[in-house]
Amino acid sequence: MxxxxxxxxxxxxxxxxxxxxxxxxxxxxxxxxxxxxxxxxxxxxxxxxxxxxxxxxxxxxxxxxxxxxxxxxxxxxxxxxxxxxxxxxNAKFHLHVIRTFDKVIQQDYQRQRLRELAKVEYKPMTDAIKLERENQGKDIKPHHFSNEADLINRIALGMTSAKFKVHHDINKNESIRDYLTPCQIKCITDLQRANTTFIQLGMEFEERKLKLMELFKRNHIVSLFDEQQSIAA
Known part of the structure; x- marks a missing residue:
């Protein structure tokens, strides 16, 4: 907190x-x-x-x-x-402290709720990858899943999870979700959900990448910018 x-x-x-x-x-x-x-x-x-x-x-x-x-x-x-x-x-300072704590506690609750939702939405995406490759008679390797996660993170965060950890001095064994803002988590969740659908429709990687970037620009780029401005203020 x-x-x-x-x-x-x-x-x-x-x-x-x-x-x-x-x-x-x-x-x-x-x-x-x-x-x-x-x-x-x-x-x-x-x-x-x-x-x-x-x-x-x-x-x-x-x-x-x-x-x-x-x-x-x-x-x-x-x-x-x-x-x-x-x-x-004094009474004025007392009220300010209470309101500040209430706001931060509510933000932490929202972040945790969104974090759990992002975690839940990740599995359908990996299941879709697995099913698609099985239907094509192709082998399934760990990098097939990490490539999709990197795709989502590059669009939402501007970098992969590994680079995000280095940039923010996060232990390599920790999840980056604990360090993301509410808007970042929401963006990742929405992109994961959309990517799951695109995989199920049989779209190739590059086509999905373009679709996800369009979705990011249309629905998330403004809110992410506004959030960062608010944090910096």
């Missing part, structure tokens, strides 16, 4: 806790509102205790942790404490 509040990126630790020092920075860095002042309050300590004694947190997760060294040093807290700290700062 990538959170940016008032142009300040909020770091997360490996356990999903948020850097409260970044929250303080986003609020304007008022010295009287430093996290240490808030953490000393009895009400804050009571809330921390309640969170850790209850079932609000994921199994094994703490409400607050401190990292003392490195690039990620700072005090990290769960989402509930982020909200409580923001409310202590």
């Amino acid at each position: 990538n959170i940016t509040i008032l142009n300040t990126a909020i770091k997360q630790d490996k356990k999903g806790l948020f850097c409260i020092n970044d929250i303080h920075k986003a609020s304007g860095n008022d010295k009287s509102k430093q996290p240490s002042n808030w953490l000393r309050l009895d009400s804050t300590q009571e809330l921390i205790q309640e969170l850790e004694d209850s079932s609000y947190l994921r199994s094994g997760q703490k409400a607050i942790e401190v990292i003392n060294g490195g690039n990620y040093r700072g005090t990290y807290v769960c989402k509930e404490l982020v909200y409580a700290y923001a409310m202590w700062i």
Whole structure:
């Protein structure tokens, strides 16, 4: 989950806790509102205790942790404490934090839903490839499937999956779907679905490539451009 509040990126630790020092920075860095002042309050300590004694947190997760060294040093807290700290700062900032988190959570949910849909749509395409080659009495090799995936990715992303991983410093064993935007995932899903139909109709590779590029230009290029502009803003 990538959170940016008032142009300040909020770091997360490996356990999903948020850097409260970044929250303080986003609020304007008022010295009287430093996290240490808030953490000393009895009400804050009571809330921390309640969170850790209850079932609000994921199994094994703490409400607050401190990292003392490195690039990620700072005090990290769960989402509930982020909200409580923001409310202590002021009501306007509190509402902004809640709305930002709600928006990012909704985007993450949408991305995950689209990711699963893209995964589901991939199998019919590979099944169509397999059936088409069997009907033609041809052997089926792994590259027949990877060629189709590369075709889709080149059109949707401008590069193959392997190059995308290198370009974005992604481990070669990870799926690129976890790093795609909602519009990119939707584009890949639509192209996979269309390619499945084209394969079933017996279209050759180059003909399918032209058809898919036309589909990309007509239905996706504008939304992808707008999305990238929004991300960069």
